[in-house]
Amino acid sequence: xxxxxxxxxxxxxxxxxxxxxxxxxxxxxxxxxxxxxxxxxxxxxxxxxxxxxxxxxxxxxxxxxxxxxxxxxxxxxxxxxxxxxxxxxxxxxxxxxxxxxxxxxxxxxxxxxxxxxxxxxxxxxxxxxxxxxxxxxxxxxxxxxxxxxxxxxxxxxxxxxxxxxxxxxxxxxxxxxxxxxxxxxxxxxxxxxxxxxxxxxxxxxxxxxxxxxxxxxxxxxxxxxxxxxxxxxxxxxxxxxxxxxxxxxxxxxxxxxxxxxxxxxxxxxxxxxxxxxxxxxxxxxxxxxxxxxxxxxxxxxxxxxxxxxxxxxxxxxxxxxxxxxxxxxxxxxxx
Amino acid sequence: xxxxxxxxxxxxxxxxxxxxxxxxxxxxxxxxxxxxxxxxxxxxxxxxxxxxxxxxxxxxxxxxxxxxxxxxxxxxxxxxxxxxxxxxxxxxxxxxxxxxxxxxxxxxxxxxxxxxxxxxxxxxxxxxxxxxxxxxxxxxxxxxxxxxxxxxxxxxxxxxxxxxxxxxxxxxxxxxxxxxxxxxxxxxxxxxxxxxxxxxxxxxxx
Numbered sequence: 439x440x441x442x443x444x445x446x447x448x449x450x451x452x453x454x455x456x457x458x459x460x461x462x463x464x465x466x467x468x469x470x471x472x473x474x475x476x477x478x479x480x481x482x483x484x485x486x487x488x489x490x491x492x493x494x495x496x497x498x499x500x501x502x503x504x505x506x507x508x509x510x511x512x513x514x515x516x517x518x519x520x521x522x523x524x525x526x527x528x529x530x531x532x533x534x535x536x537x538x539x540x541x542x543x544x545x546x547x548x549x550x551x552x553x554x555x556x557x558x559x560x561x562x563x564x565x566x567x568x569x570x571x572x573x574x575x576x577x578x579x580x581x582x583x584x585x586x587x588x589x590x591x592x593x594x595x596x597x598x599x600x601x602x603x604x605x606x607x608x609x610x611x612x613x614x615x616x617x618x619x620x621x622x623x624x625x626x627x628x629x630x631x632x633x634x635x636x637x638x639x640x641x642x643x644x645x646x647x648x649x650x651x652x653x654x655x656x657x658x659x660x661x662x663x664x665x666x667x668x669x670x671x672x673x674x675x676x677x678x679x680x681x682x683x684x685x686x687x688x689x690x691x692x693x694x695x696x697x698x699x700x701x702x703x704x705x706x707x708x709x710x711x712x713x714x715x716x717x718x719x720x721x722x723x724x725x726x727x728x729x730x731x732x733x734x735x736x737x738x739x740x741x742x743x744x745x746x747x748x749x750x751x752x753x754x755x756x757x758x759x760x761x762x763x764x765x766x767x768x769x770x771x772x773x
Numbered sequence: 774x775x776x777x778x779x780x781x782x783x784x785x786x787x788x789x790x791x792x793x794x795x796x797x798x799x800x801x802x803x804x805x806x807x808x809x810x811x812x813x814x815x816x817x818x819x820x821x822x823x824x825x826x827x828x829x830x831x832x833x834x835x836x837x838x839x840x841x842x843x844x845x846x847x848x849x850x851x852x853x854x855x856x857x858x859x860x861x862x863x864x865x866x867x868x869x870x871x872x873x874x875x876x877x878x879x880x881x882x883x884x885x886x887x888x889x890x891x892x893x894x895x896x897x898x899x900x901x902x903x904x905x906x907x908x909x910x911x912x913x914x915x916x917x918x919x920x921x922x923x924x925x926x927x928x929x930x931x932x933x934x935x936x937x938x939x940x941x942x943x944x945x946x947x948x949x950x951x952x953x954x955x956x957x958x959x960x961x962x963x964x965x966x967x968x969x970x971x972x973x974x975x976x977x978x979x
Binding site: 446447450451453454455457458460468469471472475476478479480482483485486487488489490491492493494495496497498499502503504506509510512513574575577698699700744 | 823831834835837838848849851852855856863864866867868871872875918919922923926927930931932934935937938939941942943953954959960962963965966967969970971972973974976
């Protein structure tokens with residue numbers, strides 16, 4: 439049922455994205471939209487319902503009960519412009535001329551395009567960073583779209599014969615624009631993942647492993663020792679620092695990318711990994727483990743990423759764990 | 774508007790397009806596209822389009838959004854008429870065409886119910902009347918959905934909530950909202966897209 443829920447959410451998102459694109463759609467996008475509707479009655483129903491929500495939003499909060507000013511003050515630090523590392527960083531000068539909102543095809547459906555004031559140059563590289571609690575969408579000049587999870591960093595180099603991305607920290611979802619002449623590679627400490635035109639998620643894990651999850655198309659995962667594994671849609675594998683690659687059987691790729699909806703879904707995950715995921719999202723609470731054996735505490739669950747309190751409450755009920763507060767740190771140790 | 778009047782006159786030809794229903798995985802591929810100018814006719818605002826729709830369609834969709842299991846499921850009928858309909862009209866503006874078809878299907882279903890009711894039983898009449906009332910969309914029903922929407926908006930992550938309030942309630946453009954939020958126009962549009970999808974999930978849950 440969980441998988442079905444994830445699929446429903448992704449479907450709703452896609453319908454919502456179409457709604458955004460249509461007013462300025464190109465002929466090609468229109469054709470794709472038509473084809474999408476013809477694919478399934480669920481698409482039709484989803485689009486109609488999302489459109490009805492849009493229509494109803496026109497009458498939202500007529501008494502203005504929601505205080506947007508205090509909301510803006512609270513979120514200011516979380517949505518601040520990206521600290522770009524290069525002088526020509528795309529987010530460093532929002533005043534500069536922006537590229538217009540443009541979307542490529544169904545891709546577009548993704549509508550995950552950011553207006554990038556980008557001064558790109560061949561051979562150069564650009565860093566993109568997100569802070570704790572912040573997720574970002576970056577459209578590259580080749581029309582690939584990268585969604586960066588919170589507390590993550592990538593370096594991008596686009597060249598004539600290749601597209602090289604370094605995932606220096608954290609996690610990102612890649613939607614790769616098709617270009618057979620320029621393979622798209624994502625490098626991590628444990629190896630690299632190569633795609634031509636596809637969509638996949640790469641996550642650097644607490645132990646240094648790299649988890650690769652494929653949503654569409656095929657990718658090749660290569661470890662530092664040269665071991666290789668071809669992965670197709672729906673498949674997931676861990677590229678380990680020791681040079682091995684382990685396919686994850688029964689992986690649920692939809693869960694892996696639930697972070698885009700600020701959901702964290704764990705399936706028998708060790709506590710240090712769970713804590714690290716929550717720490718990506720919260721500036722006010724930092725979870726720290728003290729003297730716990732790795733692998734001794736594993737949990738399942740689906741959490742709101744922005745609500746670490748729900749995890750803390752759950753852990754406080756564990757008989758062998760003690761929780762203490764030290765400023766913004768929440769220390770979890772053995773009882 | 775007269776009862777049962779078809780406000781969208783799409784002539785139906787009998788060309789049958791194979792629907793080829795495919796799986797609905799969440800992935801979206803990105804391909805490089807030639808960007809061509811927007812197509813005339815599709816620029817029409819959604820609310821203008823909706824004004825031309827039957828109020829019954831709004832009522833029907835609102836009931837569906839609130840997961841009322843008593844609501845008739847007309848999805849299959851809408852889908853079939855959409856894929857079998859006038860291909861040229863569909864290709865010209867798939868969105869307007871879909872709303873037209875959906876309006877017609879809902880109106881037809883309502884007529885069929887009313888006919889049944891008159892012939893058979895007054896209790897059924899009352900029930901059918903409840904299931905698909907043909908009133909102005911600004912009825913008790915629509916107010917209720919807006920209340921529920923507001924409750925759902927309160928459950929959104931903060932950035933999503935701000936983006937929705939600024940663009941939908943306060944009527945700012947994405948660019949203006951971005952300036953207020955200290956972020957980019959593209960990010961605001963992403964927040965809005967995601968928020969709309971999350972609202973749907975939240976409504977269904979509630």
